[in-house]
Amino acid sequence: MSQVREPEFDRIVAWVLRIGAFGCFFIMLAGLIDGLFVHGHTPVDI
Amino acid sequence: VVTVLLVILGFFAGFLGALTGIGGGVLLTPILALHFGIPIRQAIGASLVAVITTSAASSSVHLQRHTTDIRLGMTLELATAFGAAVTAYLVGYFNRNALEGLFAGFLLYSAITILSKRGKVKPLEDESVLIVDETVIPPYEPKRYPLGLAASLVAGALSGLLGIGGGPIKVPVMYIFMNVPLMVATATSNFMIGVTAAASAIVYYRRGDILVQYAAPLAVGVFLGSLLGARMAPRIHTKVVVYLLVGVMFYLAGHLILHLLRGWL
Numbered sequence: 446m447s448q449v450r451e452p453e454f455d456r457i458v459a460w461v462l463r464i465g466a467f468g469c470f471f472i473m474l475a476g477l478i479d480g481l482f483v484h485g486h487t488p489v490d491i
Numbered sequence: 492v493v494t495v496l497l498v499i500l501g502f503f504a505g506f507l508g509a510l511t512g513i514g515g516g517v518l519l520t521p522i523l524a525l526h527f528g529i530p531i532r533q534a535i536g537a538s539l540v541a542v543i544t545t546s547a548a549s550s551s552v553h554l555q556r557h558t559t560d561i562r563l564g565m566t567l568e569l570a571t572a573f574g575a576a577v578t579a580y581l582v583g584y585f586n587r588n589a590l591e592g593l594f595a596g597f598l599l600y601s602a603i604t605i606l607s608k609r610g611k612v613k614p615l616e617d618e619s620v621l622i623v624d625e626t627v628i629p630p631y632e633p634k635r636y637p638l639g640l641a642a643s644l645v646a647g648a649l650s651g652l653l654g655i656g657g658g659p660i661k662v663p664v665m666y667i668f669m670n671v672p673l674m675v676a677t678a679t680s681n682f683m684i685g686v687t688a689a690a691s692a693i694v695y696y697r698r699g700d701i702l703v704q705y706a707a708p709l710a711v712g713v714f715l716g717s718l719l720g721a722r723m724a725p726r727i728h729t730k731v732v733v734y735l736l737v738g739v740m741f742y743l744a745g746h747l748i749l750h751l752l753r754g755w756l
Contacts, residue, residue: 450557450628458561459554462685466547470714473544476707481494 493527494708501541501712508542508713509549509720510727511736512677513658514684515713516542517743529705536700537709539692544710545717546685552721553678563633563671564679567643571657571687574647588751594649594660595747601663602740605733633669642668650687658684659740673729677736681721 500522508515516538523534553559633639642664646657658680665676695701724732 451561452557455554455557455559455561459551462547462554463551466544466551466714469544469547469710473540473707473710473714476703477494477498477711480704480707 494704497527497705497708498712501709501714502716503712504541504709505545505548505713505716505718506720507716507735507739508545508658509552509681509717510677510724510732511658511739512662512680512684513736513739514542514545514681514688515717516684516688517659518739519709521746523705532695532698532700533702533705536692536695536702537705539688539695540701540706541709541713542688543685543692544713546681546683546688548714548717549721550678550682550685552718553681553724556678556725558628558674558678559682560633560671560675560679561682563665563669564682566636567639567661567665568683568686570640570643571647571650571661571683572690574644575650575687575690576647578648578650588754591747591751595744595751597663598659598740598744598747601667602737602744604667605663605740606737628675629672631670631672631675633665633671635668635670639664639669647687650691657687659743662736663740673732674724677724677732 500519504515504519507513507518519538519541520531520534523529523537524531527534529537550559554561642660643657646660646664649660650657661680661683662673662676665671665679666673671679692701
């Protein structure tokens with residue numbers, strides 16, 4: 446039955462995704478602030 | 492001004508994407524290309540980043556509510572990833588117009604079928620409702636796996652060709668053909684589209700088509716919008732989600748048909 450869930454597994458995957466999502470958000474926020482307030486070329490290569 | 496508009500656009504796309512499970516890439520790509528004048532490949536690149544953000548942010552909320560069917564999602568995702576990989580190699584052999592026409596036809600058919608269902612799912616007999624951590628999951632059992640896998644393969648192929656996450660195919664297929672409730676279908680699709688979009692995004696990043704000036708404001712708006720959308724999802728009536736989903740599907744079908752007609756005329 447696909448209806449059955451594994452709550453602990455769901456929770457762990459949710460945490461991994463949350464860390465990824467917040468990581469992406471803060472990196473993109475840094476890019477946004479850079480674009481708005483820092484003038485001139487900013488290197489984006491890692 | 493453009494940056495602020497991109498944040499606002501991202502917010503609404505993320506909100507809608509998290510609610511309906513379509514991710515928002517299919518909405519963002521044409522808007523970015525047509526109204527913001529961004530070259531199509533860079534528009535797709537920015538949309539893919541937005542889809543990944545929507546998927547990660549909203550899936551974390553849906554998963555905590557246990558509405559996501561991970562087992563079903565990962566099974567279908569295998570076919571999607573295979574379809575995307577095959578298309579990446581065979582992209583030159585496909586007739587893009589024929590695929591766009593098929594996609595538009597599928598969207599119209601699905602939108603009309605969903606409207607006729609209006610959020611109803613036939614419950615299984617003698618089956619009790621499952622309650623996990625206060626979340627009520629209606630009884631269901633996915634049917635027609637081969638059809639679901641075939642549709643996921645096509646979704647993966649279209650993802651590579653049109654730069655979408657495949658959500659507009661996955662949600663109706665799960666809901667109409669596989670007998671999965673809409674709340675589970677949208678949550679599972681949200682979980683899957685991030686994986687599909689991430690695979691495509693790597694190709695676009697390596698080609699230099701993901702530009703931070705477009706992707707950053709979109710991702711910030713999308714993140715906030717999709718978190719809000721996922722949190723509001725249980726409070727919004729299924730019928731509202733149905734009408735939103737159908738509206739998006741009609742818009743996309745219309746957009747594709749117009750694009751095809753412009754090519755012929």
